[in-house]
Amino acid sequence: MNKSILVLKGDGIGPEVIDQALKSLKAVCKKFNHRFEYQEALIGGVAIDKFGVPLPEETLELAKKSDAVFLGAVGDWKYDKLDPAIRPEKGLLGIRKGLGLFANLRPVKIFDELVSSSPLKEDLIEGVDIIIIRELTGGIYFGEPKGEGIKDGERTSFNTMIYKESEVRRIAKVAFEVAMKRNKKVCSIDKANVLDVSRFWREIVTDVAKDYPQVELLHMYVDNAAMQLVLRPKQFDVILTSNLFGDILSDEASVLSGSLGLLPSASLSDGKIGMFEPCHGSAPDFKGLDKLNPIATILSAAMMLKYGLDMPEEAKAIENAVDKVLKQGYRTEDIFKKPNEKLVGTSKMGDLIAEKISKDN
Ligand code: IPM
Ligand code: MG
Secondary structure, X not given: OXXXXXXXEEOOOHHHHHHHHHHHHHHHHHHHOOEEEEEEOOOOHHHHHHHOOOOOHHHHHHHHHOOEEEEEEOOOHHHOOOOHHHOHHHHHHHHHHHOOOOEEEEEEEOOXXXXXXXXXXXXXXXXXXXXXXXXXOOHHHOOOOOEEEEEOOEEEEEOOOOOOHHXXXXXXXXXXXXXXXXXXXXXXXEOOOOOHHHHHHHHHHHHHHOOOOOOEEEEEEHHHHHHHHHHOHHHOOEEEEOHHHHHHHHHHHHHHHOOHHHOEEEEEOOOOOEEEEEOOXXXXXXXXXXXXXXXXXXXXXXXXXXXHOXXXXXXXXXXXXXXXXXXOOEEOHHHOOOOOOEEOOHHHHHHHHHHHHHHOO
């Protein structure tokens, strides 16, 4: 099959981790006889440096024409002082909105061999298998009005947490559909004891649930959820939540797996285009050090194959290869815990996984 993929390497360690995942994709193409055409474009800080904006129009146009978008990371301290309208993160938010990527899927799975590298007790996390469904194009991230003004005679700043019924319905539907293919449990997380928008969210989610009588629906306040995630993570199957809460809880959930460097994500729209990126940021301090874990990005490539290009078998080939390399004891620094493990750098980890894909049949 021929597919066109837009590669947005971005900032910091983005290019390094993307390069590792491209090795795996190359091995997959060879093995399954596919042809992927890659185009590269700029987003984030590198786009600001060249064009003065974090999301050049050309990048969004290319993304719309491709079969899938594969993204590294955006952001660098050096842009912290810029006008907020042109921060690197605006590029990421812009492309999510521009492509209508309202559904962000963040699976949190524990690799058996990494159970001991989690900071949590082994019996708590063994067998944890959660998927966070985060609403990605609405809520307080995009809500209007927002800004700064003068209130009661002093400088004041504000954002708006806002959801339309259709926005809640469509993301709830995604969560229930995903749950139907898993353990049929949805936990919707909100702050309905305080926020109007959360009470509304809860009402709509409860209504959508009527179409899925086999799925058990539970509601939980976000503060309690933050605690439950580290206290009894096994109780969760599908977590459904809004943009901001999903951002926070997915970083927290990454700790279960032992490292943020292991968590992939898929951002999907109603249409055909999806974007695939690791959950972690650009980690500019680690740029060029060949230290960081490329597995989150490599697994994001697997998600691209599965959800974006309809190639589940090919996705499995990558996931199996990651499993095997970890079983053989190879570890990047973030998950290196025991003296008998083999410490490797970013690039070597990329090579090992790609080689495994080629060798296995
Ligand atoms: C994420 C990131 C982004 C977000 C930032 C980089 C804008 O933290 O994907 O979780 O807040 O959504
Ligand atoms: Mg985040």
